[in-house]
Amino acid sequence: MKVSHIETPAVLIDLDVLDRNLKHTAELTRQAGVRLRPHFKTHKSVWIAKKQLEYGACGMTVAKLGEAEVLTEAGIDDILIAFPLVGESKLLRLAALINRKVKVTVSTDNVIVAKGLSDLGESLGTRIPLYIDVNSGLNRCGLEPGNPTAELVKEITALPGVEVRGLMTHGGHAYGASNLQELRQTAAVEVEVLVQTQHLLAQDGITIPEISVGSTPTSKFIAEQHGATETRPGAYVYGDISQLAIGSISMNEVAMSILATVVSTPREGTVIIDAGSKTFSIDTNPHCPGYGRLKNNPDVYIERLSEEHGIVKLPPGITFSIGERLEFIPNHCCTVSNLHNKLLGVCGDEVLQDIYVDARGKIN
Amino acid sequence: MKVSHIETPAVLIDLDVLDRNLKHTAELTRQAGVRLRPHFKTHKSVWIAKKQLEYGACGMTVAKLGEAEVLTEAGIDDILIAFPLVGESKLLRLAALINRKVKVTVSTDNVIVAKGLSDLGESLGTRIPLYIDVNSGLNRCGLEPGNPTAELVKEITALPGVEVRGLMTHGGHAYGASNLQELRQTAAVEVEVLVQTQHLLAQDGITIPEISVGSTPTSKFIAEQHGATETRPGAYVYGDISQLAIGSISMNEVAMSILATVVSTPREGTVIIDAGSKTFSIDTNPHCPGYGRLKNNPDVYIERLSEEHGIVKLPPGITFSIGERLEFIPNHCCTVSNLHNKLLGVCGDEVLQDIYVDARGKIN
CATH class of the missing domain: 3.20.20.10 (Alanine racemase)
Structure with a gap:
């Protein structure tokens, strides 16, 4: 795949x-x-x-x-x-x-x-x-x-x-x-x-x-x-914004990202993606605004999250179209993985491994 | 049960x-x-x-x-x-x-x-x-x-x-x-x-x-x-703090609560419960501090959440002991239910119904 x-x-x-x-x-x-x-x-x-x-x-x-x-x-x-x-x-x-x-x-x-x-x-x-x-x-x-x-x-x-x-x-x-x-x-x-x-x-x-x-x-x-x-x-296994923000890791140590699709472009400077707080978790970070940053352009960040919508703020001059797929780094990898039954282990464009979150939701 | x-x-x-x-x-x-x-x-x-x-x-x-x-x-x-x-x-x-x-x-x-x-x-x-x-x-x-x-x-x-x-x-x-x-x-x-x-x-x-x-x-x-x-x-089915805070419901319309146990009493004015952001979700509310309030005393609230710890702030004169069970109202019922495979339907002290969250985590 x-x-x-x-x-x-x-x-x-x-x-x-x-x-x-x-x-x-x-x-x-x-x-x-x-x-x-x-x-x-x-x-x-x-x-x-x-x-x-x-x-x-x-x-x-x-x-x-x-x-x-x-x-x-x-x-x-x-x-x-x-x-x-x-x-x-x-x-x-x-x-x-x-x-x-x-x-x-x-x-x-x-x-x-x-x-x-x-x-x-x-x-x-x-x-x-x-x-x-x-x-x-x-x-x-x-x-x-x-x-x-x-x-x-x-x-x-x-x-x-x-x-x-x-x-x-x-x-x-x-x-x-x-x-x-x-x-x-x-x-x-x-x-x-x-x-x-x-x-x-x-x-x-x-x-x-x-x-x-x-x-x-x-x-x-x-x-x-x-x-x-x-x-x-x-959290060292995956890396996230909370580690990046304090300089304890660099970008090439970030293994986790969230792939989302642009589903709405309602206003200048804003696009909506199909991933919200039920995908990203809603952890904030004292050093960075928002709930996730674009992997290849950290100036693009998720300004707000509804449960299934991410409201993405775009800097001047940046636009995305309906159907475009964007890759974000989340704030907190631990709460992200707990929201999912499995993550996808990838190498370049290949999905090579289902990573099952075997103990997801084991809060007792 | x-x-x-x-x-x-x-x-x-x-x-x-x-x-x-x-x-x-x-x-x-x-x-x-x-x-x-x-x-x-x-x-x-x-x-x-x-x-x-x-x-x-x-x-x-x-x-x-x-x-x-x-x-x-x-x-x-x-x-x-x-x-x-x-x-x-x-x-x-x-x-x-x-x-x-x-x-x-x-x-x-x-x-x-x-x-x-x-x-x-x-x-x-x-x-x-x-x-x-x-x-x-x-x-x-x-x-x-x-x-x-x-x-x-x-x-x-x-x-x-x-x-x-x-x-x-x-x-x-x-x-x-x-x-x-x-x-x-x-x-x-x-x-x-x-x-x-x-x-x-x-x-x-x-x-x-x-x-x-x-x-x-x-x-x-x-x-x-x-x-x-x-x-x-x-959200009308369950009720939560986000509805209470704006006066759109009253306490007798709140069906959801989270039962937790005091597991640590490390400092005056603080107890730790066995429920964190993986139980409560980490949604905040513009009208109320914290992440959940005690059902029978709204002055007692969860000041911080780690993933599995809730740090509960106590007003002067209130104390709780190790092993005591406390019932909290969460900020946002929708994100809470999505974290769990089932909720427990209760009537007084009786658990009468497993409420399965059949579509938990269906983000696609």
Whole structure:
């Protein structure tokens, strides 16, 4: 099948770029002596997860049990659930994974969740490995580093059915950086605050083997991050505007694009394409206006999205005709892939591979 | 199954409210002597579409062929595709629907799309019914009303394989209204500009039988909209913050909510829930901050969304504990339902009905 013949809208993945991205990050982490545990949430594709493992990843990171279950079915047996598991039904599903001999690590930032896991661990006659989530600046989950986290770890260490294996953080606020210096600083802080807390605990005789960090932008600095043992980038596989805008990747690292057709030319300076928020997702970006930019001319951007319409703003002198097919780079590759059952792996004008989003919509 | 036992996150639909919403709008349009052609894109559920028809809808509106195909499979045979169909593969799929004796009407705002449809109509020995899309203020598809649209209609009327059956517009900018007066004004303009254009064409001997209007908020004024023959609301079935915020519905018309669990309480004034942008969608609202509000206390809202985390801001004096389950109203019900394979129809604490989102992700 030719790209020029497929129906639009369609999400395209440049297979050469994808492969290069996977290999490049694997090599970067290998050289830094740090384990790569990529986040599955970006692609949710078993085919890509297997490639990541083949290229040297130590296992996968997921946010939800449903994603872990998809990976387990595919025979992948070392999974970090970087999310607190709360409630009886979640614990029963975790038990099923443990009983299948999957090495599952769970993250939390409080003793109540740890207690639930410990009770489960005890009932299964095992100690469930835990990462303690620490706030390095994103202000999402995680207590403050230093004493607040150290006190929590001491409390959790006393529980019989869990084992604190690591400290983790996610420097997702790196996407707000204005320049590479700010980005490098966020990456440095990500590791420093964990290592400081690790040292604090060592003084009390508590050894924390794993220091797990990494957003896609901060993971680029892994060679400078002394003390990290593991990095968990997700979006690096595809690339998008959120990474381009802060300079953490260049255009030749963008594997994802959205192919759309011009279906209306109602006014000067505006054309309408057949792809809206149900194709692009509606994530915005603090550095760029709009919802997607034309691949070969970033001055052309999507000004508004309805659910099935993209309203494209044209700079003076640019026009497009009904039926013309345009290729856009989306703002956020992770939310795009979750909207689709499959993406199309392409090489030039050839569609070579259906990339199934196996864990699409697995929010539980 | 009890609501109190289901896993979170989950999208709940109050079945009583849903039924009341369906009946109320059906009754409103019946009394106004206007046909109701609800937009399928909101719920994408065959089960709900059949209820809408049972309560008096004349047929369904869709945005994409994939949605029309799902309805056709379910035996629904009067469908408006309120979107321009461009490209050979789309026309082949339209031909398949026509060959199955489905009455399909297509909308467009230009002669190139109309020509493609006309060629198809000729080859099938039929005239494909068209609605001409007109801009009543949303500035999406559609030429300006009056002469620009009238000239276009004259051109298209000359084509042998299509028949201009109606003028249509979508007053989606009604969601930006600041008060009921503005809303009423948008509703009035929606019809007026079409009727004026219809009269202009009548002077040239061109009869346009159908005047099709309606966003959910403007359709509330259908009884005042003299000249409309059809209205196409979508989101009225579920209700959401975008409708609440402009006063077009009240709280007892909101059928959709999202049930989530508190999984982290990292800082004073903030809790984290297990539902993020992959559950809520990330649509914003000009009138309300955040991405969702607590059903029983609208002062509690979701300040930020990661993909699987909701960062909930608490007003002073309010706290929630790990494991507590909270019910939120989302900003935009249409994009929420498209993220899920099924929603749960509930009555009090009982889950009574799986509502399958049959056309989820049908963007082609």
